[in-house]
Amino acid sequence: MSADPAGISPAQARSRFRAGLRVPTAGWSAGHAQANLIAVPRDYAFELLLFAQRNPKACPVLDVLEPGNQSGPALPDGDIRTDLPAYRVYVDGELVAEPSDVLEFWTDDLVAFAIGCSFTFEAALQDSGVPVRHIEQGRNVPMYRTNRMCRPAGRMSGPLVVSMRPVAPEQVADAVRITSRYPSVHGAPVHVGDPAALGIADLAAPDFGDPVDIKPAEIPVFWACGVTPQAAVMQTRPPLAIGHAPGHMLITDLRDAELVVP
Amino acid sequence: MSADPAGISPAQARSRFRAGLRVPTAGWSAGHAQANLIAVPRDYAFELLLFAQRNPKACPVLDVLEPGNQSGPALPDGDIRTDLPAYRVYVDGELVAEPSDVLEFWTDDLVAFAIGCSFTFEAALQDSGVPVRHIEQGRNVPMYRTNRMCRPAGRMSGPLVVSMRPVAPEQVADAVRITSRYPSVHGAPVHVGDPAALGIADLAAPDFGDPVDIKPAEIPVFWACGVTPQAAVMQTRPPLAIGHAPGHMLITDLRDAELVVP
Incomplete structure (x- = not known):
């Protein structure tokens, strides 16, 4: 190799x-x-x-x-x-x-x-100087089931699953701007800050993947996640x-x- | 009314x-x-x-x-x-x-x-000062079967059908720029000029809709057309x-x- x-x-x-x-x-x-x-x-x-x-x-x-x-x-x-x-x-x-x-x-x-998978936009984030914590920490990205239901299709239904990356306040706009250029790999965030509004009780206890460190003042930023269709299929x-x-x-x-x- | x-x-x-x-x-x-x-x-x-x-x-x-x-x-x-x-x-x-x-x-x-239907981007073209000939002439847009085959899916296959709007040379870039902002209604043109390259023998004899006048120096600009799926369904x-x-x-x-x- x-x-x-x-x-x-x-x-x-x-x-x-x-x-x-x-x-x-x-x-x-x-x-x-x-x-x-x-x-x-x-x-x-x-x-x-x-x-x-x-x-x-x-x-x-x-x-x-x-x-x-x-x-x-x-x-x-x-x-x-x-x-x-x-x-x-x-x-x-x-x-x-x-x-x-x-x-x-x-x-x-x-x-x-x-x-599509967020690996694509994570490379773009890093290339633009926006660090990606779970990569820095050598972990899997933390993912959470939310209280938002996807729009169902016949028998197929389930919650929106999101991934989370902590971002410094001065880089949140960059993170939005950069990822919005990749609509076929989840695109812009669905939510910035306030995990409770998505029904997420504890960022340290993700439903999938690993928890990551969140520094003081960092904002948790949430992107729609490709685990969503798998969750819907499992539910079906x-x-x-x-x-x-x-x-x-x-x-x-x-x-x-x-x-x-x- | x-x-x-x-x-x-x-x-x-x-x-x-x-x-x-x-x-x-x-x-x-x-x-x-x-x-x-x-x-x-x-x-x-x-x-x-x-x-x-x-x-x-x-x-x-x-x-x-x-x-x-x-x-x-x-x-x-x-x-x-x-x-x-x-x-x-x-x-x-x-x-x-x-x-x-x-x-x-x-x-x-x-x-x-x-x-999606190109009526949406035609309004945007007109609002931006790019005239739309078939509207000016009170006709249906001219549409043509091309020699480009769509990527098939199972039993569903057929040619790409395009609509054509003649555009003044100094406005072709505007027409591209404006329509590219509407990806869910056909988006940017698939072809600018040279009907023969698409297998279109005579712009005056469209396969669907009405012919329109093309002024000297105007460029025929071709957009993917919503008749394409109907043509594939008919073929199937x-x-x-x-x-x-x-x-x-x-x-x-x-x-x-x-x-x-x-």
Whole structure:
């Protein structure tokens, strides 16, 4: 393995994960978009796509594979069943396995969705001098269920899940301005300050991911999170659903630069 | 009827169409978004929504009603089966009727899509001093099938259809700049000049709508057109599909101002 995973191409990265490497993907294949994976049976695909269309900040669709297909423009030479470092398999909404590939679980009526990931805008924040605490601390981003319900679509419903990054007061405007240029990876924050207004009781106890340190005077800033569609799918309890293990994303051939609005 | 349909609210306009008024909607309910209607059976809805997601410039989805539903946020008090001034009904891809309501054709498994319409950005062009020829001439916009195929989705495939507006050379940049602020109503042009490159043999013979005068030195500018999804649906020949009659649009409660990108 080359010294720096940032310099590895998406196709090479997928090839290594296909061969069995199991590592978080933060920092891999710099400049290329990483994506949340959620695959559901064809019978649920319309409702999930409509849920995404109705809640675009939380569920920005980067690509959808044809029913049963294992590759597509986001991973042209790839296989969605093997090319992520780790998966989560849900049966009737219950987590049953966290394997390194899903060949034994995959069925031909599964439709795989690639949902945009905030890794893209975090790189832009750092490039612009806005520090990202959970990266500084080597942790997963803290994520919280909120009291805001997404607009449902048929059987698909659930709360908005948000990620939180503490930002210095003098950099909040920059953080808004920079992330708003990335609408296909969650875009601008949904909320600035006041966790209680979102129904979040304790920032130190996230529902997913890790807590991070918040310095005095820093403002907690909340972005819609790609865990939202997974939470909705879990709540809907389809007979089978496959997602990525947290932090173990699909590395796509899409370039971050393609996702920015000028 | 009040003297100026521009001042009539969307709910009032829909009420008049529901009562039987059959007129083109250009200029009605100024400031509110008008939409293309296309309704297909539930079995085709995922593929149509995916086709739209993959071809967002041609198929910007403003809203999708729940299967069998007749109202939704775009027409909160309304009935999609009666609230347009005129419809087109297709059986197995063939036009069979152009009625003022579709009560006798509607089935509970139809899913209605509201697709963004260039009326929104035409108002912005005119407000910015960029004349719109077909409005000046009191005609329907000229539309052309191109030699560019859309990215297909399952059974749904078809050519990109474009609308054309002639623009003075010194205003082409303005036309691009202004319309690019409206990504949910087709956004920036897909092509500037050279109809032959799009496979268009004769601008005076559009495939849909009316030809318009092009002055010497004016550049033909082409935008992705909301007829594209209808063309794909017709090519797919579902057992039943319902659209609007050309120029007889759904007037939604959405405001044009909500569709602009700052």
